[in-house]
Amino acid sequence: MVPPTEAPSPTQRRAPARKGKGRAEGQWALGYREPLNGNEQSKKDDNPLNVRGRIENIYAQRGFDSIDPSDLRGRFRWWGLYTQRAPGIPGARTGTIEPEQLDDSYFMLRIRVDGGALTTEQLRVIGEISQTYARDTADITDRQNVQLHWIRVEDMPAIWQKLESVGLYTTEACGDCPRVVLGSPVAGIAADEIVDATPAIREITERYIGDESLSNLPRKFKTAISGSPRQDVVHETNDISLIGVEHPEHGPGFDLWVGGGLSTNPKLAVRLGAWVPVEEVAEVWNAVVQIFRDYGYRRLRNRARMKFLVSDWGAEKFREVLENEYLGRALIDGPEPPLPDGPRDHVGVHEQVDGNYYVGVTSVAGRVDGSKLIEVAKAAERAGSRRIRTTVEQNLLVLDVPGSEVENLVGDMDRLDLRARPSSWRRSVMACTGIEFCKLAIVETKNRAMELVEDLERRLEDVQGDIDKPVTVNLNGCPNACARTQVADIGLKGQLVQDEQGNQVEGFQVHLGGGLGRDAGFGRKIRGHKVTSAEVGDYVERLVRRYVEQRGEDETFAEWTKRVGDEALT
Numbered sequence: 001m002v003p004p005t006e007a008p009s010p011t012q013r014r015a016p017a018r019k020g021k022g023r024a025e026g027q028w029a030l031g032y033r034e035p036l037n038g039n040e041q042s043k044k045d046d047n048p049l050n051v052r053g054r055i056e057n058i059y060a061q062r063g064f065d066s067i068d069p070s071d072l073r074g075r076f077r078w079w080g081l082y083t084q085r086a087p088g089i090p091g092a093r094t095g096t097i098e099p100e101q102l103d104d105s106y107f108m109l110r111i112r113v114d115g116g117a118l119t120t121e122q123l124r125v126i127g128e129i130s131q132t133y134a135r136d137t138a139d140i141t142d143r144q145n146v147q148l149h150w151i152r153v154e155d156m157p158a159i160w161q162k163l164e165s166v167g168l169y170t171t172e173a174c175g176d177c178p179r180v181v182l183g184s185p186v187a188g189i190a191a192d193e194i195v196d197a198t199p200a201i202r203e204i205t206e207r208y209i210g211d212e213s214l215s216n217l218p219r220k221f222k223t224a225i226s227g228s229p230r231q232d233v234v235h236e237t238n239d240i241s242l243i244g245v246e247h248p249e250h251g252p253g254f255d256l257w258v259g260g261g262l263s264t265n266p267k268l269a270v271r272l273g274a275w276v277p278v279e280e281v282a283e284v285w286n287a288v289v290q291i292f293r294d295y296g297y298r299r300l301r302n303r304a305r306m307k308f309l310v311s312d313w314g315a316e317k318f319r320e321v322l323e324n325e326y327l328g329r330a331l332i333d334g335p336e337p338p339l340p341d342g343p344r345d346h347v348g349v350h351e352q353v354d355g356n357y358y359v360g361v362t363s364v365a366g367r368v369d370g371s372k373l374i375e376v377a378k379a380a381e382r383a384g385s386r387r388i389r390t391t392v393e394q395n396l397l398v399l400d401v402p403g404s405e406v407e408n409l410v411g412d413m414d415r416l417d418l419r420a421r422p423s424s425w426r427r428s429v430m431a432c433t434g435i436e437f438c439k440l441a442i443v444e445t446k447n448r449a450m451e452l453v454e455d456l457e458r459r460l461e462d463v464q465g466d467i468d469k470p471v472t473v474n475l476n477g478c479p480n481a482c483a484r485t486q487v488a489d490i491g492l493k494g495q496l497v498q499d500e501q502g503n504q505v506e507g508f509q510v511h512l513g514g515g516l517g518r519d520a521g522f523g524r525k526i527r528g529h530k531v532t533s534a535e536v537g538d539y540v541e542r543l544v545r546r547y548v549e550q551r552g553e554d555e556t557f558a559e560w561t562k563r564v565g566d567e568a569l570t
Contacts, residue, residue: 026218026298036299039074039176043216048075048175055079056157064105064153073099078177078215080110080170081156084149084437091435091442091506092496094478102439107151109134110173111163114209115183115201115225116144116390120377122166123388127377129159130370138373139446140366142430142483143222144390145173145180148370149437171210176217178289181205182233184226185360185389185397189352194244195227195252200281207282214289218296218304221289222261225254225281231337232344234392236260236268236516237484239306240288242281245337253277255337258288258318259310262481266522267307272319275334287326295321339518343469345393347427348420349406357406358389358399361418365431365449365475366394372416379412394430425456428470430484434477434494441477443494443506448533449475455537456544466548471557473540475508486522487514489557490540497530507532510539512569513561521558526566543569 026036035041042048051071059067067076072083083103094102111126118126126146130138133155134148141147151159163169172178181201188196204223208214224233227244235241235257242254254276260269276284292306310318323330346360380388380398383405389397396418401409410420419426429452432438434445452473474488485491491514497507509530511523531539546568551560561569 024299025303027295028298029294032298037301039301040298042070042074043176045070046075047212047215048078048177049171049210049212049215051075052079055153056160059153060155060157067153069100072103075175076107077174078172080112080173081151082108082110082174083439084108085435085439085441091494092504094435094440094442099439105152106149107153108433108437109148109151109159109170110141111146111148111168111170112173112180113144113146113168113390114181114205115187115198116185117183117187117198118388118390119166120380120386120388122168123373124377125162125166125168127370127373129162130373133159134370136370138368138370139433140363140368140390140394140396142366142392142394143180144182144185144392146373146390147433169209172215174220175215176219176221177215178204178209178217178221178223180223182222182224182226182238182392184228184230184232185391186228186232186346186350186352186358186399187226189354189358189399190228191351191353192229193227193353194229194246195254195278197225197227197242197244197254197278197281200242200278200285201225203282204285208286208289214286214293217289217293218298219301219306221292221306223285227252227254229338230340230342230344230346231517232346232392234484234487234516236520237262237487238269239292240285241269242276242285243337245275245335247275247332247334250275250277250332253334254281255334256284256331258315259307261305261307262484262486263305264302264479264481265307266481266486267311268520270310270315271336272315272322272331273333274319274331276331284322284327284331287322290326291318291321344517345391345395345427346397347393347395347422349410352400355403356399357401357403358397359401359406359409359413359420360391360395360397361413361420362393362395362422362426363418364426364453365429365446367446367450372418375416376413376418379409379416382412383409385409423453423457424464424467424470425453425460425473428472428489429453429475430472430488431475432477432482434475438477440480441494442496443477443508443533445475445477445483445494448536452536452540456540459537459541460544463545463548467544469556471544471547485511485514487516487520488523489513489515489561490543491523492531492536495530497532499532499534505532505534508536512543513558515556515558519556519558524561526569529566529570
């Protein structure tokens with residue numbers, strides 16, 4: 001990972017500002033350099049990467065009350081820090097009170113885990129930091145990161161020292177910058193791998209993360225790179241994705257996608273029809289980031305994601321600008337990757353290309369703790385492994401396990417409530433941070449997800465064998481879709497609803513039949529249909545039993561929801 005470099009002069013590609021041709025979107029490349037909102041002004045005033053010096057030399061010495069508000073609610077994010085939600089503030093007040101009223105004096109800290117790749121030593125250090133500084137909290141995110149809570153600004157210098165001593169970073173884990181690079185958790189070891197993306201991910205992180213020329217983007221920028229035929233990095237929902245494909249003339253490489261994203265205006269990524277060899281991935285990635293930096297919309301925050309630019313331009317124009325203005329050469333046309341068969345996750349015991357095994361285990365909605373992470377590291381080392389992977393399903397893989405040690409490891413993981421042979425519900429339930437810590441949330445999610453898994457295991461035990469493909473249930477605490485609610489079989493978007501007595505209680509709007517891969521598309525909303533948090537178990541049971549009874553041969557849950565009427569889905 002490179003140290004921050006001096007920011008370059010403004011882009012040479014910008015044209016004079018256009019007059020009389022519609023409202024400007026704040027695109028640098030068209031001459032609109034003036035900040036158009038408070039976020040843009042803050043980034044112009046001081047590059048956010050500079051805030052680390054103030055954290056170490058001022059705020060850590062003087063405490064929370066000394067933090068400048070523009071650093072606290074802005075630039076801190078570039079170093080993985082968000083203030084937590086203050087305890088006791090109900091969901092009804094989310095968005096209705098001032099930011100400083102929502103802020104606790106503690107932080108969530110996001111540790112970036114590019115490619116999901118960790119050593120057992122790194123995992124142990126994260127666990128030790130959690131025990132010492134984070135009240136033993138830890139969550140595995142659906143972007144392969146690890147998040148800790150209850151962090152004090154006074155402890156950040158010591159935390160960074162411990163992380164960086166083992167090669168871990170929080171640099172640009174949040175903020176308007178290139179965030180963690182998703183990667184296949186079985187890169188370099190899977191027998192069916194098309195191409196190993198590890199060298200490309202390493203080059204991107206070493207050359208560009210912490211580079212000031214890319215640290216002021218219109219909004220966050222999400223990357224996914226995988227050479228697995230399982231397409232195991234949810235590439236459809238990222239700003240840029242490169243997915244393994246075999247070119248009939250040039251061999252293994254990557255298919256280039258851009259413009260995906262969820263939140264309140266979801267869009268699936270589009271193919272550019274370009275094939276990229278592994279040695280050119282970092283160059284192409286850098287060019288796409290620069291397009292977003294220069295042409296991305298900066299006037300309104302709610303239109304500042306790259307998906308809006310791609311939607312307005314279309315794939316043909318985006319590729320033309322990429323080739324002509326940024327790469328200076330044409331890309332090779334390439335074939336579309338075939339859709340994967342079977343699950344995208346890597347749960348269970350699987351043989352590696354070298355004859356060893358990897359063991360994929362499920363957490364429940366990513367909720368672990370520091371002590372558990374230390375025990376995972378110990379169990380892996382007892383089994384002869386030194387490599388751990390995180391996944392986009394909030395799960396863990398242990399790599400390089402000799403066949404003679406597999407069952408011992410599976411038993412150790414079971415005792416930690418991390419299952420290699422889980423029920424379909426442990427395998428398929430996902431949840432965001434929720435109101436426990438998130439200032440945007442309206443309802444509780446993590447504990448509700450854990451309760452729901454146990455509830456569904458009991459309620460639906462008799463039909464477990466009838467569900468060929470796990471029915472995914474994703475719980476989100478607000479409309480921002482951090483838990484990918486729109487592309488779940490059953491997506492539950494948190495909001496306040498009325499119960500039968502007319503009381504305002506925590507509940508969810510329901511999205512049904514979303515999916516990725518063969519079922520790619522967004523879930524449908526049943527007009528006016530909402531469920532209270534207390535009713536979720538009843539509702540999911542009712543829905544799944546109807547699906548099992550009514551489905552056609554080989555019909556997926558998503559296909560069934562599109563076929564039946566609304567009355568079957570309420």
